[in-house]
Every structure is written in structure tokens, then in C-alpha cells.
Amino acid sequence: MQRSLLAQALGLAALLALPASAQIADYTPLDEQTLRNPSPGDWLQWRNTDNGWGYSALDQITPDNVGALRMVWGWAMEPGQQETGPLIYNGTMFLANPGGLIQALNAETGDLLWEYKREFGDTVRPGAITRGLAVFGDHIYYAAPDAVMVALDARTGQIAWETVVADTQVGHYFTAAPIVAEGMVVAGYQGCNRFREDKCAIVGIDAASGEEMWRVDTIEPESEGDSWGGTPHLLRGGGDIWTSGTYDAENGLVLIGVSQAKPWARASRGHDGATLYTNAVLAIEPATGEVAWYRQYIPGDSNDMDEAFEHMLIEIEGSDRYVNMGKLGILWQGDPADGAATAAYDLGWQNQIDLQGAAFADYRDGMVPDVNVPIAMCPSTAGFRSWRAMAFSPETRAVYVPISMNCDAAMIYREVEMVEGGGGNGQAGSTRTMHPDSPENMGRFVAMNVDTGDVLWQHDMRAPANTSTLTTAGGVMFAGDWDRNLYAFDQATGEVLWQTRLPQAAQGYLAAYAVNGRQYIAVPIGVGGASWSTSLPITLLPEIRRPSTGNGLLVFALPDVN
Template sequence: MTTSALTTSFVVASLTVGSMLTVAHTQVRDFKPVTEETLRNPSPADWINWRRTGDGWGYSPLNQITRANVGQLQLVWSWAMQPGADEATPLVYNGVMYLPSPSGIQAVDAATGDFIWEFKRAGVARRNLAIFGEHIFAGTTDAHLIAVNARTGRLVWDQTVADKQLGYQYTSGPIIVKGMVVAGMTGCDRYKDDVCFISAHDAQTGKERWRTATVARPGEPGGNTWGELPLTLRAGADTWIPGSYDPASNLIFWGTAQAKPWASAQRGTDGASLYTNSTLALNADTGKMVWYFQHIPAETHDLDEVFERVLVDSGDRQSVFSMGKAGILWELDRKTGRFLNAFDLGYQNVLNIDSNSGQVKYRPEVIPKLNVRVEYCPGPGGFKNLFAMSYHPETRAFYIPVKLSCATSVFAPMTSPEWARGGTGPSKRTSLPHPASPNDLGEFVAMDSRTGKILWRHRNPLPYDTAALTTAGGVAFIGDMDRYFSAFDTATGQLLWQTRTPTPPDGFPITYAVGGRQYLAVPTGPGWFVGYTHLQDVRPAFHKVEGGPAVLVFALPTSSGRL
């Protein structure tokens, strides 16, 4: 184990509350508290925000691994994580890797994979953790936020944020903004006299500082966009992917999901249903909504726009970019929310977009009617989903994992039990191959952020199942459902290196450095259930590899030849 990260070995097992347990083999030595300045300007060696930096780029300035030597990468260590669906993002700070899993949080030596400590708690939100001060923060599937000591793994506080009996839960972790833990709630498809929200909490105590609703209530601004629906029937606008933060404007940017049930005919209104399928800009101090932009009003195909918000400056132009399931790259002015651009990948057939205003209109022939079969593209899961794109500042391009599909669907009326409970609505959705790519189900795309021009594309037999990662070494990394983890030249799209993993790459790859050596970490695991449902429809002979989640770590050989 690396002496820079760990103390002398010892064993502690301490029961905290209920099913919570901390097991420590060692503890982190010489831990330096993480400050706001550290989060805003992280060391190139660390990965301490969900997408490394608060602007959501998913890019690393490390350049030891390059397009010239990436073919020499070798596995240097691996770690089996606790069972369960994962989609994890490792967090690395000062030589220690922190891993979220549905069973808890683990800390391991980032250079060797040696165990440090484990905090066991059922239902930890799987996608990401946050770090600030001396604490690691996570959400949970019973709608709590928790703080754990980063040195020892001991529970610091546990804050109930919402009532899990109403369906509320976290499926992603928080971000940190100005000493606050900011998290987006999900599980908002249930009917109740309450709505989905984003909330901020004191990092030292968990006490709530502010809460901003993502659904306009009756009588509030935007409330009439739900028609005559009472508050109880205003569902959706979940915020299940972490947001981004711009310290210059003091704005937090967050995406919201679609209204529920999915089809407007099931909801009983064809109104815009604010603030679903929107980008929200919130004042970081108060949570006040400074502006919003609704990408797809009255969305009716389960094509949400909830995913990562990426903040990019180009001269005096300060933009927030996003791409939802329809495969449209949106560019908005960060300060005002003014529409700037919408670049369509060219595969969807449900929307017409006004290039001047950004306003969309549904093509009448694809609007679902109850109990009537309708075909449209994209299919379930969309072209772009939770696996984040990456922005590369040298090429000024986005690197985007795309799933190519269409669907045939029948949306049925809500039954009496469903009207009582809520939900996504009864439907029968079947995936179809996309006519533009009947044989290949995946595509890795490089798109120019200024013009929307496709710089290169790489078709793949099976869909991609990880976020994209780009580096200053000129390499873009991505993993697919056929267990391949691949490296591409960011400039040309040339395949440079590929390895096959025991279970599919699954989640958010990262890169970091310890002791001057660059490492590449990729989570693997059971895979994305929506992706497998799609495969069952279009590739029924495909065999899913079963297995639990793990993290695999690669590096270049050292001068001595050792791994």
C-alpha cells in the first residue's frame, strides 16, 4: 500500500445506526480538507467532481497516456464492488479512490487497489459521490442525504430529505456548491400533494438551506401550463442526474425530466407542463429560479432532457450545452437562458425545430393516441441517455455515446389503480433497429460545438454503455455492452486500443495520477437494464454476461517494466 495515503493497518468494526456499519482496515493519513477553491480548480491528478470539474466537461488535462502510447495500456489492479446495479463514478482525491455502490461506500488505495475502509448502508445512490471538507457525501434510495468521514468511513450525519413512502428517492449523488450539498430528487412519478425538487443542505450538519420545486403548482407562475390538473396529478420533472455550477454567475444549472405519465393523452392535458424537460438556472445562495428554458413542451414519448449540463466559454460567449434522448445538442446563453443553437444528430423523426427561436413542434403523425399503434425514432432509452458526453477544449468538440433505435408503441388509458397511484402509464413499447443503421446499434460521435458538424462517427454492433472520457493526450475512451473498452483518437476517430472486460463497462470512466503515474479506471457491472431490454427486442440471440460490479484500473508499464 502507498504510505502517502494510509496509516498503519488496524481493524475496526463499529455498528452505527440500524443496518449501517463501518469496517476499517486502515485509515487515510495526512488527509487535507477539500476547500471550495479545490473543487473549482482541482489538481490534474484528482477526479473530485462527478465529471472532474464543476462545469461538467468529463475531460482530464493529464497527458502521460497519449494517442501514441495508449496501445501499451495494461491492467494494474481491479476491485470487486458490492452486488447490485451500479453505473458508478469513482472519485479520487490525493491517492485515494472512493466508490459508491448500492450497498455502501468503499475507499481503496488508488495506486494499488488495497482496501482502506467500507461504510455499509443499503440503498446508497449509485452514480456518484461528492467530497468537501473532511466528508464524503451521498444520496440514498430512501431519500436521505448522508455524510461520511473521508478518513475513517464513519457516519457523520444522516438527513431525511423526503418521504420514501411517497416514492421519493435519490439515484445519483449530490454536487457541492459554496459549502452546500445540492441534490436533485427523483421518484416523482407517483401522484401526491407534493412535487419534485432540488434542495441544498449545510455540508456540516445536513440542515436544509433551500428547496426549489421543479413543477409549477396551481396558482403559481407557469401553473396554468398543466391545464386544469390538480396538484395531485402533476407528476414528473425528476432531477436524477447531477447538475453543474458556474461560480462567475453564481448559477447552478440542472436538467429536469419529462412529465408523468409519459404520454400527454394519458396525463389528461397537452399543456407544456412546466418545468418538465427544461434547463433550470438557480441562484446558488437562495435556490431562486433565475431563468428556465423548456426544450420539449408537452413531451409525449418519454424523451426527457434531464442529462448533464456542460458549461463552455468561447470568447465572450458563455454557454450551457445539453443533449437529451432526442439527440439534439442544445446551446443556451448561461446568463439569460437565451436560445443560441440546436444541432440535431439527424436520427429523430418526432420534432421540427425552429432554428431561430429553438421552439419545437411535434409532427402530428407521431403524437400518441390511446390504444393506437405509433412508430417513431428514437426508441426506449433514446439516442442519448445517462451516459454523459465529454467536451474537449482543444478540438472544441463533444464526444457523444449514441444508441441507435426506433420504437413501435401503444399507450393505453390509465386504469383506476393507476389514477390512484400514478406512474409512467401503461404502454407496450418494442424497440426496432434504426433504418439509418439496421446492423449497428451504437455510435460514438464527435460533434463540433460551434457548428454542429459531425467531425467523425464510429458505428458499433452493440450500444455503448459508459460515459465518454477525453484527455489532453488526444484520446477519447468509451465502453460498450459487448464488454469492449476502447480508446479513439480525438482528432480522427481512429481506434487506437481495445480491451475486453469480464462484464460490460458500465458507468463513468475516469483518469487520475498518483506519484506521477497516470491511471485509467473503468467501472464494470450488470449493465443498463433499458439497454438490455432494447437488445432483447432487436438481438434476441444476444447472451447477457452475468456478474457483479467491479472497477478495473489500467496504466502504462513503468520504465522497470513492472505493472
């Protein structure tokens, strides 16, 4: 629904496009063909390209010269929860700050071109996370924390249209970047911790007009089946969306992950049903919203083990496959045409589930908890993986996975109030610990062959991995940790080729781009990120300290030969 003039007058959100030093006079509208087949110098989506690889075809920076890398400009960002990923199109960077500030910067110099500031009411957390943006046509698309999709004029930052997607008064909000496919802006929202009739959903919005064209709820309605053990629709919680989709142009589908059921434990929910469509990937036709297929990774998940993270599209042994890894450190693969499971490779650190072939078999003994009875589980609910996306290199045939090695010595679940407004995650206690296989080091970057599941190399660190990984055609992989280190690795061997200390922890989604023949590496830095970023190192690695403030973006390049 379009935001009404009355809603604006009531001050539910104050919308400001602030004047800046310049605007984008020579902006070229981004068409469908260019979005699907971008220039190597651009970074047009959350993970750059439709296949979700987080890979740049630029090759100016190599193992031989990366040692000369230096910072060429930086930009201070708004305070708040930092997990951003910049977009770069034709020499302009579009950057989402925490707390509602969107900026256009000259990607070569860092100069401000325009900015848009959105003011929120009391229902939106100050400094709320925005993980990224989308670009298409004349617009920048911003999935705002007040559950409104906003289209900004890419030249000026002025509002083109805005559409209210969900009710922020009951806690709904966006964090994930939208994607654009077949003229539709596709995004999912979260905030379904409590029992409400309104459920989390994925929406398709016409990119030109802002009209909502379709909606897919992530919780199975009673009319479609009973995977919730007879629980009324009102008392079915969870199914939040916090990850962006991947567009499979070959099959005309958007693949998007759905998180766990709430409360987390079967015992707290009062049944052992599969709880569709949680902990699953949905394949949706972007033009119509029809769900072509779904795959549930862990039916009836009982320990908050999200397996529905970013999905890559990779050709494996001559066949197209989707590839995904969630909290358990299992590399899941399947057929993107129908969702069928084809392979699964377990890194071997989790103690919760068994596999049968390419799919979930069952929980191990003692790993389906009762209420008020502690269990020891690896990983903890923080996961080995979290929002920090992995990347793929076609040269090495490997995914590069950011890891936090951790366990929970005494996870306790409780009963929840089964009434409207009740629910929650059902957690009553937690004792996070280091993993017994890695008692001294929490952080790890792992290179894993997608064809065989073999680990090619791993790099251990005291502090947890804290960024996405970024692979490049030059053979260099970039990533950062919680202890303010930024690394450049040889993708083939894992050798640290270059390392520098940053003023704040690297935190967010890295990007590579080029302007006027020069390759750049963009690195968000900052704070926040809830338990996935802060509680583990603060509790378990107290000797490592980082500043309490300091969000920003740092950009690196080789010395300018000109």
C-alpha cells in the same frame, strides 16, 4: 430534517461503518478554491470539474503509447444496478457501490482503506443505483437510495450527519451524485411516478451541519400559473431528477435538469399544457435556492423524450454557453446567464419534433399520440442518449456522444387512473426495433463540433455504447460498449488506437487520475441499468451475451517506468 434517534431505533435504516485495514491518516480537507480549481491528478466531481466536460488535463497517455496500456488493479463490487462513477482526491478513490456500500481505496494499489455499509428497509430496491458521490471539506456526501443525504468522515467512513430529504415509503429515492457549491450540497431526487401531494424536488443542504436550507419543487404549483391544463396539483406527476447538477461559478448558479411529466403522453394526462417545470433545466442560486431562470426544452413533451441531461459550460465564439444533448440527439445551446436559447443542432435521426432556430417549434404530424393508438417513433423511450454522459475536448472543440440507435414500431399509451396513488407512465405497449439508418449496428460514438454542429467522425458498433466518454489532454478518448469492449480512440480522427475485452460490460462513468506521476484510467464494469442498459440489446441483439453478474472497477495504466 435531521434523522431522529427514534427513527434509528425503529430500524428504518441500519447504519454501519465497518472496520478496514487502514484509514486515511494524512487526509487534507478539500476547500472551496481547490474544488473549483482541482489538480489535474484528481477527479473531484461526477464529471470532474465545474464545467462538466468529463475531461482530464493529464497527457501521459497519448496516441503513440496507448497501445501499451494494461490493467494494473481491479476491485470487485457489490451486486445490483451498476452506474457508478469514482472520485479521486490526493491518491484516494471514493467509490459508491450499488446497494448502499461506500468504500475508500488506495487509488494506486486498490487496497481498501475503509467502508461504510447502509442497510435499507423493504421500500428500497435491492442493489439500488448510486451514480456517484461528492467530496468537500472533511466529508464525503452520499445521496442514498432511501432519500437520505449522508455525510461521512472522509478519513474513517464514520457518519458525520444525515438528513432525511424525502419519504421513501411513497417511493422517493436518490440516484444522482450530489454536487457542492458555495458550501451547499445540492441534489435532486426521483420516484414521482405516481400522483402524490409531495413532489420531486431539488434541495440545498448546509455542507457543514446537514441542515436543509431550501427546497425547489420541480412541478409548478397552482399558485404560480396553469401550465397543466387545469389539472389539480395532486394529479401532476413526474419531474424526477436523475442527473447531477453543474455549477456555473461565473454566474453563481447550479444548472440541473428535470425529467419528463408523468404520465408521458398528453392524451394520458388529458391536456396539452406545457407541464412546467418538466423536461427543463433550472438555474438555481445555491446559497438561497432562488430559481434565476428556467428553460423548457420540449413544452408538453408527449413521448418521454428527456432532454434534461448533463449540462456542460463551454465558451463558443467568445461567449459562455451551456451545452446539453438528450434522448433526441439534438445538441442544445444557450446563455447560462439567462437561459436564452442560442443554437440547436439535430443529428438527424429523430422523427418527432421540428426546430425553429435554436428552439423547439412543434411536434411533427402524427407524433402526438392518442390513447390506444400505436405510433412509430425514433428513438424509442430508451433514447439515442441516456444516462451515459458525453465528454468535451477543448483541443478538438468536439463533444463525444455515446449513442444507441433504436426506434419503436408501435408505442402505445393508455389512460391512467386520475386519483391519488394513480398515474404511472401510461405506457401500454412497445415494439423496439433497430433504427432504419443503422439496421445492423446499434452502438455509435459520435464526435460533434460544438461550434458548427458538424459531425467530425463516428464509430459504429453492433452493441450499444454503455459508458460515459472520457477525453484527455493526451488526445485519447476512452469509452466502452455493452459487448465488453473498452476502446481508446484518437480524439481527432476516431481511429481505434487500442481495444481490450473485459470480463463484464463496461458500465458507468469513466475517470482519469494520477498518483506519484503515473496516469490511470478507471473503468466501472457491471450489470443492470433498467431499459436503458439491458432491454435493447437483450431483445434486438440476442447473439450478444454478457455475464449476468460481475460488478467491479478496473484500473488501467502504462507500464511503470520506475
